Amino acid sequence: MPRFYLHIRCKDGRIGYDESGLDYPDAETAWSAVVRSAQTLKLVFESHGYDARNYAIEVEDELGEIVFRLPFSELLAPSWPQTHATYKIVGGHLGWLIYHDDEFVGGFAKRSSAETLVWEMVETRCAERKASQVLIEDEFGCEKHLCRCFKEVPSGTPLS
Numbered sequence: 749m750p751r752f753y754l755h756i757r758c759k760d761g762r763i764g765y766d767e768s769g770l771d772y773p774d775a776e777t778a779w780s781a782v783v784r785s786a787q788t789l790k791l792v793f794e795s796h797g798y799d800a801r802n803y804a805i806e807v808e809d810e811l812g813e814i815v816f817r818l819p820f821s822e823l824l825a826p827s828w829p830q831t832h833a834t835y836k837i838v839g840g841h842l843g844w845l846i847y848h849d850d851e852f853v854g855g856f857a858k859r860s861s862a863e864t865l866v867w868e869m870v871e872t873r874c875a876e877r878k879a880s881q882v883l884i885e886d887e888f889g890c891e892k893h894l895c896r897c898f899k900e901v902p903s904g905t906p907l908s
Contacts, residue, residue, distance in 0.1 A: 752778045752815065753808040763806070775815045775856065778807055779865055782818055783872065790820060807854075816846070816854030816865065822872070832879040835866045840887050859886075870895050 749771040756764040772778040782805050793800040800820040807815045822833075836847040837859070844862035846853040848869070856862040863884070870880040879897035883890055 749773055751810050754782065755806045755808060757804050757806050757817075759802045759804075769810075774861075775807075775809075775854070776861060776864055779816060779818075779868065782807060783868070786818070786820060793820075814852075814854060817852070819848075822848070822869065832881060833873060834881050834883065835869060836883045836885065837862045837866055838885045859884075873897070 750773070751769040751771050752775070753766040753769040755766050770778075770781070772781065786805075789805075790800040793803065802820075804817050804819040806817045809815050834849055836850075838845050838847070839855075839859060839862065843855055843857050844859050845855045846862050846866055854865070856865070866882055870882060873880050874895050874897050877897060880895045882893040882895075884893070885891075
């Protein structure tokens with residue numbers, strides 16, 4: 749079973765390394781586990797007087813490559829101002845890379861795995877009534893998808 753290392757990165761560049769790692773069958777399962785544990789980690793940050801929005805979880809595989817990056821601000825900001833996010837999946841036969849607002853998140857060998865991860869992030873935002881768009885680019889062109897929140901946002905709400 750593959751081993752994943754869950755490092756904590758501060759926005760100032762400091763990083764807390766996970767030396768032991770955890771075993772998950774695949775990156776999608778690791779992503780789900782990280783999302784579920786985010787609320788608990790937020791409480792740990794708060795108990796030490798830190799703002800969780802200043803941190804992200806970087807998940808690294810056994811080869812030392814970052815598989816994905818999950819900023820706490822993505823998951824823990826239901827009362828912050830509403831904005832839209834752009835998720836971009838770019839790839840082809842060599843693999844698929846994921847970007848969130850032009851920041852690299854991770855990569856997968858299969859398009860379906862990349863899409864699964866992105867749509868889980870979009871659903872998390874939708875649960876908080878935050879709109880997202882998804883762009884999927886390959887050698888044949890670009891597809892654009894809008895989440896359900898784009899249709900539900902009251903008119904006049906800024907989506908920056």
